Amino acid sequence: MTDCSHCPVGDSAICAGLSAEALECLGHLGRKQKVRRGQTLVWEGDEALVVANVISGILKLSISTADGREQIVGVVFPSDFIGRPFGKESPHSVTALTDAELCVFTRSAFDGFARQHPDLQNRLLMRTLTELDRARHWMLLLGKKTASERIASLLLEVSDRMGDGAAKAAAGLPEVFEMPLDRQQMGDVLGLTIETVSRQLTKLKGAEMIDLPNRRTVVIQDRARLRNLALAA
Template identity: 60%
Template sequence: MNDCSTCVVRNRAICASLGTGELKLLAQLGSKQNIKRGDTLMWEGDSSPVVANIITGVLKLSVNLQDGREQIVSVMYGSDFIGRPFGKHSPYSVTAMTDAELCVFTRSSFDNFLLEYPDLQNKLLRRTLDELDRARDWMTLLGKKSANERIATLLIELSERLNMNGCDPTTPYLDRFELPMDRQQIADILGLTIETVSRQLTRIKQEGIIDLPDRRAVIIKDRNRLKSIAEVA
């Protein structure tokens, strides 16, 4: 694998805690992998032979319900870590929502590396706790927020998290971006119908808060009002 110092998520990924020598050792264990939109890296319930850092792109974690429907349980962005160290099976499927570049390790080699470097274990634990906090926030969104608030919250999150995919490091967010998911996937993520998603996006657009030049593009014209709707501090 190439020198980790050139990685665009070097300072945000879990390996940020490692020194130069340790990074060189880790780089020898990993490999770059490009996957296309729609490709699945891991399948729910199958053995989990790899773990990975997302360099660029957006992936979804999903589970299948008994009636065959898919439930998207999380959306992962650049610098996020996917997979279960020390776990034999994946509790969810991991599928690319956009073309993506990953830094992939075999789970066994990564597990052994973790045992030798406790700082990386601590970083992974903190990242796991952050993901738990995000999951709890999402439970609040799905349980308490209105459809309009859910849409606004997702747009704010996308504007901030997509900026980590190698975009301008001088600003914490993007005011223009491409949606990595379609209307049906937004509905699945937010627990809404596709009709409600389309209706609420149109409503926010008509209020002059956003613009929607096409089916994927979003322009945030009034971030403060959008954050007010989302109730984001």
């Protein structure tokens, strides 16, 4: 069991807003689990035995073709929810991109709890709707955008989801972040190869829209221009 009262994501995860009793009860069902970078928690097509809240760390959701081509279909940040409630097999693999800490529930226990708690289901619905919107916008990127437009979109999205880059930029602060994905993974999210990712990053750097002080750090130097590129205008 878990003590939810000091949970670092307690006010933004799906648990937020539950009554003290409900939270106590949910705490009895969950257990904290650490996973190491690179570790795969769930494999695509496996029975969906667990669901979890992300406490810290970043994970990827991915799907592969029969011959091994992989597409990353989601990137999951702290306070996000992972797993497929109310379904018997997992539609994608879940792999840690960094060391991570999760609050894990067996799916059956979670499903049962959710059925008793409409407010939890409501929050889950909100999140799922948001994820669906995000996935569909990514379909536009994958279906219609050029390589440089894709890279621009990714940089802005990651900047916003990691530390709220837009707000920083608006406040006049420098917009710098650590990219949690390596070049291969960036390619797998964007439907591009590692070489194309590298070339386009170099191009954006040459155009002074971004800077890349080292392999993981990204500085957004000209958000307006990058945003224009991302929107494919």
